Amino acid sequence: MHSETGRRPAYLRALERLFGARHGRLRDLFLARAAVVFLAVEETFLLYVLVALVRALLGRRTVGLLLRPMPIAVSPRLRYRSKRMVLRVMKRCRLVRTLTIVPFSVFPAFSAIADDWIYDFQLWDVTEEEREAVERLRRERRPGNRFVMTALGTQSRCKGFDLFADAFARFSALRKRFTFLACGRVAPDIAEHALVLEEAGGVAVDRVLSDAELLGAYAASDVIWCLYPRAGDHASGILGRAVQLGIPVVVRQGSLAHRLCTVENLLHIAVAPEQIIERLTGPLPPQNAAWGRYAARRFAQRSEVTLRAAFGMAPATAARNADVSQDVSPAGSPADAPTAGRAAPLEPS
Template sequence: MLFSRAPVLFLMVEEAFLLYVAAALLRALTGRRTVGLLLRPMPLSVSSRRACRWKRAVLGWLKRFRAIHTLTILPFSVFPAFSAIAKGWIYDFQLWDLTDAEREAVELLRGERHPGERLVLTAIGTQNRRKGFDLFTDSYVRVAALRTRFQFISCGRIEPMVDAYAAAFREAGGVAVNRSVSDAELLGAYAASDAIWCFYPPFGDHASGVLGRASQLGIPAVVRYGSVAHRLCIVENIPHVSATADGIAERLAGPLPPRDEARGRLAANRFARQSEATLRSALGLASPNPPAQP
């Protein structure tokens, strides 16, 4: 890695920060490019913790080197402070990574829904407090009107610390699939859903692959007002419902934005083109479709 003439890409700087810095600096001495992706730039941008402060200073200093390109996976327009620690940005891969076959499978499964069924709100992935599972389940248990209008489903392993919430949720009629699920089952969960739960508390506030997949499929997301997810939805015109923790039931009593698969596909294509162009530029790679010579 240190001596390769080819550009090097670190997929998650946060997981190997010192290695990224050391490798990038050593490679920069010989003009060799190194690119690093920040998957959770929020803490590094705003936290007052000493570890975040010195990392923030180091990343700001690295911006001076032409051969080093640190990129976030969120646009600077979502949170302008990201520009202090990164040279540029791409869109989260999970905003643009679905294949045509996966989309077709979701649309086919979606066609099996019957009119008149309750709306489905699904929480996807490992369930814990960081994913807002306590609020998700408690809202369903406490508010009868939500149970009348919606079927709440959680799809993914439930961590033991929230088992009590899961038990009450099941007793109230909620559906909890407490295990790891396959890729095919995840596609089925998106197909069955009218909205996706992305209401994460402040300590879980970061880019979300769950939101990314919902966006690609044109499914509205339920997000916390003022969160990173909410900011992204506004900036990129992603269908969503935003609420405060106290206002979930009231907001879900109103109409949901409609599913719009065509809109999701167009947005994903745009995210892909821009992200691939940015990555190629940072890595020093030629465009796959160079302009024709006159």
């Protein structure tokens, strides 16, 4: 678990650990014999299409991850409709594999624009050392007479920080039941909400957390705030780490996060903004570290199988696959380990 913000660093770390991935230069995108993976197709869509088609003509594999598939899948806007059409056509090419980071069972329309899916890396990337550190900190924790509700990461409107702070300040029932804790840099345009939170008795740590502090924040929390508006519905890193550690999450009712939690039977409380006091003063799901560990292992197994197939790699052994969520060495036996000249995926720099 790292305090560095953004998905790309976390994704690249996971690919490095599992497959020996490395950053690629521009010429590598077209010439590398190894599979090339784009970590955010939406950000470089035209380049992804061009590289994928050229490499397909050369008999080489290209893999793309859709991090925010919803607009492309359903938006009526012309730019999204055109991307939707292109991705549907590209599905006919066996050397190009577009993957979403959301299961099709969560939103079936994604299957029209992608070949397959994996679970978000941030749902299965917690190491055994990090897990043990959190468990150790939990044992040392001295519970108070209130639950701790924590908002982690950059605090912004996209992360629902305004609702987080205002709800705590407005409702005395929440202040009696919870300590609201915000850990992460507060966006300048929303700084007044941090003052509102603190004046009501909450805590705002307005800076980037170290890795150790991030682990400590999870260990100190009874529930994690993931109630994001539509603009932040794609964000899942904070939710993913909470899920892996068996900590309940608060999600917006009807959101992708809510659908994921329902489909995968994850610990959660679904809340509509107008029902926040009713839902958060009701029963809270208890933490379940064993279930979080099991879920992470299951997510890792399914995702690695899909990625290996997309990269054109041989399947991992059953025994190896069973331990993928705990082992930090590259997947597969030494003879099957990817190298830069064969099957190591590359990321465009």
